[in-house]
Amino acid sequence: MALLITGGAGFIGSHVVRHFVNRYTHYQIVNLDALTYAGNLENLTDIEGAANYQFVKGSITDSALLDQLFTQYDFKGVIHLAAESHVDRSIAHPMAFIETNVKGTAALLNACKTHWSTFEGRRFYQISTDEVFGALGDSGLFTEDSPYAPNSPYSASKASADHLVRAYGETYDLPYVISNCSNNYGPNHFPEKLIPLCIHNILKGKELPIYGDGLYTRDWLYVTDHAQAIDQVYHQGKNGETYLIGGHNEFTNIDLIRLLCEQMDARLGRAPGTAQKSITFVKDRPGHDKRYAIDASKIERELGWSPAHTFEQGLAATIDWYLEHEEWLAHVTSGAYQSYYDKQYGT
Ligand code: NAD
Ligand code: DAU
Numbered sequence: 001m002a003l004l005i006t007g008g009a010g011f012i013g014s015h016v017v018r019h020f021v022n023r024y025t026h027y028q029i030v031n032l033d034a035l036t037y038a039g040n041l042e043n044l045t046d047i048e049g050a051a052n053y054q055f056v057k058g059s060i061t062d063s064a065l066l067d068q069l070f071t072q073y074d075f076k077g078v079i080h081l082a083a084e085s086h087v088d089r090s091i092a093h094p095m096a097f098i099e100t101n102v103k104g105t106a107a108l109l110n111a112c113k114t115h116w117s118t119f120e121g122r123r124f125y126q127i128s129t130d131e132v133f134g135a136l137g138d139s140g141l142f143t144e145d146s147p148y149a150p151n152s153p154y155s156a157s158k159a160s161a162d163h164l165v166r167a168y169g170e171t172y173d174l175p176y177v178i179s180n181c182s183n184n185y186g187p188n189h190f191p192e193k194l195i196p197l198c199i200h201n202i203l204k205g206k207e208l209p210i211y212g213d214g215l216y217t218r219d220w221l222y223v224t225d226h227a228q229a230i231d232q233v234y235h236q237g238k239n240g241e242t243y244l245i246g247g248h249n250e251f252t253n254i255d256l257i258r259l260l261c262e263q264m265d266a267r268l269g270r271a272p273g274t275a276q277k278s279i280t281f282v283k284d285r286p287g288h289d290k291r292y293a294i295d296a297s298k299i300e301r302e303l304g305w306s307p308a309h310t311f312e313q314g315l316a317a318t319i320d321w322y323l324e325h326e327e328w329l330a331h332v333t334s335g336a337y338q339s340y341y342d343k344q345y346g347t
Contacts, residue, residue, distance in 0.1 A: 002028040002073040006060050006108065007082030009033040011189045012127070014043035015227040016079065021053045023231070028052055030073055033082060034059040042328055043188045060104035063111070070115035079234060080108055081127045083158070086192055090154035091286055101157035102164070109168045124176040125234050126165040130219075130244070131155035132180060135289035142180075143295045144242045151287045169240055177237040179229065182246040182294045186223035186314065187321040191333060194218075198257055199322045200329055202264045202275045212284035214254030217291040221247035222314035225307040232303045243303070246294025249311050254279075260315065267319055 003024075008017035008031030021029050033039045035057055047053055058065045060082050069075075082104060084090065084097045105126070112124055133142045134149030148163075150156040168174040185193075191200040198208045229245045237243060251259075261275035299305045309317070322329060 001026065002030060002075045004030050004032060004069070004073070004075045004078045006032045006078070006080045007039070009035055009039035009041055009043060009055075010081065010085070011038070011043075011186075012184055012223055012226060013081040014040075014188050015186070015223050016081065016230055017044060017053070018047055019224070019227040019231060020079075021047045021050050025052055028054065028073065030054045030056060030069065030075070032056045032058055032060065032065075032069065036084075038085065038190050040188075040328075040332060042331065059100075060108050061099060063107050066107060066111035067115070070111050075112075075116075076121060077123045077125065077234065078108060078112060079125045079127065079230065080105065084154070086190075087131070087152045087154045088192070088285060090152055090157070094153035094157075097153050097157040098160075101154075102160045105161035106164050109164060109174065112174055113168060113172050119173060119175050122175060123234070123239070124165065124168070124174055125230070125237075126162060126176060126178045127230065128162050128178055128180045129155065129158050130180050130182050130246070130292045130294055131289065132159040132162060133292075136291040136293055138291070141293050141295035142244060144244055144298055151289055155289075175239040177233055177239065177241055177243070179233050179237075179243045179245050179299075180294075181226055181229070181244075182219040182221055182292055184223045184226050185220055186318050187325070189223070189318075191329060194253065194256070195260065195318065196322065198260055199264065199319065200333065201278065202261065202268075203322075203326070203329070206278065207280040208257055208261075208275070208278045209280055209282040210253055210257060211282060211288060214257075214281065215252050216288060217250050217252050217293065218256075219246045219293045220249045220251060220256070220311060220314075221245065221307060222309040222311075222317070225309055225314075228308070229299060229305045232305045233299070236303045238302075243299045244294050244296055245299055245305075246296045247307050247311070248294075248296065249307075250291075250293050251311075260319075263315060263319055267323065 007013040133146040150159040189196040
């Protein structure tokens with residue numbers, strides 16, 4: 001059984017690819033990834049030689065390549081993670097997000113529609129985000145019935161992609177599932193996002209930039225718990241349904257970074273309070289969503305999924321991983337990776 005996973009060299013994708021390659025040895029896993037600044041084959045060295053694994057370097061926007069792959073492999077499913085994923089980059093370079101997240105998703109859907117002679121036993125799985133629902137106030141949770149109200153070019157591009165998936169389902173009967181997940185953290189997370197950026201900056205003695213008043217709230221989930229949820233949605237989810245995935249784990253950014261500072265000081269044998277001195281309040285993100293939080297009761301009730309890691313366990317494992325992978329960190333923050341983005345895209 002061939003399964004196409006897109007974006008498998010990135011943060012979440014690498015955990016999903018590893019999970020499927022190791023657990024489903026009778027599946028042929030094809031990982032299609034363009035290796036942008038965020039994609040890194042070092043994330044997959046432990047499975048690169050597996051008999052049931054194939055990496056293909058290429059873009060989901062390349063319809064000719066998709067035609068070739070869908071002809072070569074009789075994919076029973078697509079798990080679609082490839083995306084431009086960073087909100088701040090979407091504010092600086094919105095068109096790159098339209099290109100990959102909207103047009104790339106459309107190209108993939110069209111490849112399924114064109115090449116799948118029957119939809120029986122097949123499925124397109126769209127990995128989406130809670131950001132499509134916009135911002136919550138001080139109370140309440142996102143549910144599967146929350147209306148779409150994206151506020152950033154990133155979230156609007158993901159919302160557009162979700163709508164295209166749904167439209168292919170309604171119009172062409174393409175079998176699909178969608179999941180919308182909260183903020184992930186863990187190994188392989190590119191150090192532009194809050195947690196790995198701050199780990200990197202603590203190690204380098206740089207400032208820890210907190211946007212605005214630091215009272216913005218996110219709901220954090222350890223990345224391997226997301227990979228497990230994706231497995232369950234892919235195999236047990238109902239066609240045409242949406243599942244929200246979250247960790248019941250809300251933190252304001254400032255509380256989160258203070259906790260990270262404490263743990264990093266302890267782990268590095270530094271005096272308590274050392275890292276916190278580098279916290280710097282900086283200019284806010286435009287259109288910054290105040291709060292995200294997920295009601296994950298549907299996936300818990302219907303598919304029996306719940307997170308296996310507490311935040312304390314997950315954060316400790318994350319810190320350990322970054323301390324053991326300083327070479328990875330040095331590599332992904334080197335000039336070659338940093339300049340990639342600006343070479344590829346204009347504004
Ligand atoms: P990431 O930026 O770490 O990885 C994205 C991957 O997609 C990279 O390997 C990159 O090379 C690849 N890619 C980018 N453009 C491509 C293209 N045109 N063709 C093929 N590959 C391309 O992202 P991530 O944080 O791992 O997020 C993965 C998916 O999960 C995204 O769809 C994102 O919207 C979604 N998501 C992320 C989070 C989160 O907290 N990180 C939460 C919910 C949903
Ligand atoms: O909610 C799911 C989303 O989570 C995913 O869809 C996105 O792909 C992923 O990047 C993430 O988006 P966020 O914008 O929430 O993540 P980020 O790590 O960029 O920011 C987390 C919070 O921290 C947010 O409130 C902005 C703030 N922040 C971020 C950075 C990079 C800072 O205060 N300082 C920073 O330097």
